[in-house]
Amino acid sequence: MIEPLRIFKGAPPQQAQLPLAEFLTWLGRPALFHLPGQDRSRCRVLVGGLHGNEPSGFFAVHALLKDPPELATDAILVIGNVPAALWPPGFYHRFLPHEEDMNRVWAGGLHTAQRIAAAEILRYLARHRLEAVVDLHNNTGFNPIYTVLLRHTATRLALARHWTHRHVRYEGVSLSSFMEVADKFCPGVVIECGQAGDPEADLRAYEGALRYLTAPRPWLNERAAVEEAAIYRCVARVTVPGETTIEFSIEDVGADITVRPGIDRHNFEVLRAGAQLAKRRGKARLLATDNFGREVTNDFFEHGDGTISLKRDLIPVMMTNHGRAAKSDCLLYVAERVERETEPDDHPATSAPHGRVARWAR
Numbered sequence: 505m506i507e508p509l510r511i512f513k514g515a516p517p518q519q520a521q522l523p524l525a526e527f528l529t530w531l532g533r534p535a536l537f538h539l540p541g542q543d544r545s546r547c548r549v550l551v552g553g554l555h556g557n558e559p560s561g562f563f564a565v566h567a568l569l570k571d572p573p574e575l576a577t578d579a580i581l582v583i584g585n586v587p588a589a590l591w592p593p594g595f596y597h598r599f600l601p602h603e604e605d606m607n608r609v610w611a612g613g614l615h616t617a618q619r620i621a622a623a624e625i626l627r628y629l630a631r632h633r634l635e636a637v638v639d640l641h642n643n644t645g646f647n648p649i650y651t652v653l654l655r656h657t658a659t660r661l662a663l664a665r666h667w668t669h670r671h672v673r674y675e676g677v678s679l680s681s682f683m684e685v686a687d688k689f690c691p692g693v694v695i696e697c698g699q700a701g702d703p704e705a706d707l708r709a710y711e712g713a714l715r716y717l718t719a720p721r722p723w724l725n726e727r728a729a730v731e732e733a734a735i736y737r738c739v740a741r742v743t744v745p746g747e748t749t750i751e752f753s754i755e756d757v758g759a760d761i762t763v764r765p766g767i768d769r770h771n772f773e774v775l776r777a778g779a780q781l782a783k784r785r786g787k788a789r790l791l792a793t794d795n796f797g798r799e800v801t802n803d804f805f806e807h808g809d810g811t812i813s814l815k816r817d818l819i820p821v822m823m824t825n826h827g828r829a830a831k832s833d834c835l836l837y838v839a840e841r842v843e844r845e846t847e848p849d850d851h852p853a854t855s856a857p858h859g860r861v862a863r864w865a866r
């Protein structure tokens with residue numbers, strides 16, 4: 505039987521010198537690399553590629569393996585859904601059609617190889633003294649780099665500061681995602697590095713990872729991180745329901761809903777009440793649901809004669825520019841600014857030589 509997860513300890517394998525696609529072909533499946541650092545009593549985690557169509561995480565982890573920096577502590581690097589990334593035409597499939605989304609398999613049963621790999625990764629992490637964990641992703645649409653946080657604490661903001669000061673707090677239902685489990689161990693952030701396929705997003709992912717893994721502490725000046733932070737929370741998810749079709753086009757191409765291409769350029773901007781979001785045929789509708797799954801479409805959208813417009817000012821985030829992504833995942837999230845203070849830290853940062861010891865790991 506093929507092992508669901510490949511584990512490498514010590515120096516990276518020689519094959520890391522291969523170009524990324526060849527390296528992934530050689531790996532063939534999810535892999536974990538445990539690299540020794542200066543302080544071997546502490547460990548930082550970096551995950552990339554849980555989604556096969558998001559190259560930045562694959563790129564960053566591969567670059568670190570190819571030319572390992574002087575690591576401040578041990579580093580556990582994980583490459584996720586290798587088979588999905590390899591499936592033609594390459595970096596196109598979020599996950600394989602007959603499999604689950606690899607960022608939805610971190611809790612629950614162990615009935616697939618992918619779930620067994622996820623459980624093995626968690627078991628491996630549980631045996632080590634983790635001080636921080638970071639998971640790299642891309643968006644399908646144009647977005648500036650931002651994090652997704654489960655709590656907006658000083659340690660998480662300071663951890664994210666290696667990449668960005670823009671944060672989105674996730675308050676939706678549990679997804680069995682990697683971060684929902686890993687964040688219980690030590691401070692964790694998801695970094696959305698920018699649009700998939702943008703070389704600058706890949707570079708940002710790598711440069712942030714380099715800072716994160718080589719800094720004496722994984723947290724970068726908590727006070728500044730809190731002062732600079734722009735924090736948003738998602739209040740609704742907007743989907744394209746049922747049989748309704750959607751296209752991104754200037755012309756009418758026969759879809760039920762037609763959105764102007766390039767609208768994703770407005771992610772994180774305030775769109776004003778009355779602005780037209782899309783054209784529609786007949787009674788075609790978008791569907792907005794709040795964090796509890798309740799329909800709130802009419803709070804945000806006016807479905808008029810041939811158009812869908814905004815009923816009030818709103819900030820779109822994670823808005824896509826692809827019909828396939830809009831249909832299979834969602835068109836956008838509606839966000840609002842979080843003005844309240846940061847939350848008390850559940851995992852206080854410390855500069856003590858041994859860092860934070862994850863409570864659960866003892």
Ligand SMILES: [Zn+2]
Nearest residue numbers: 555558641642
């Ligand atoms: Zn992703």
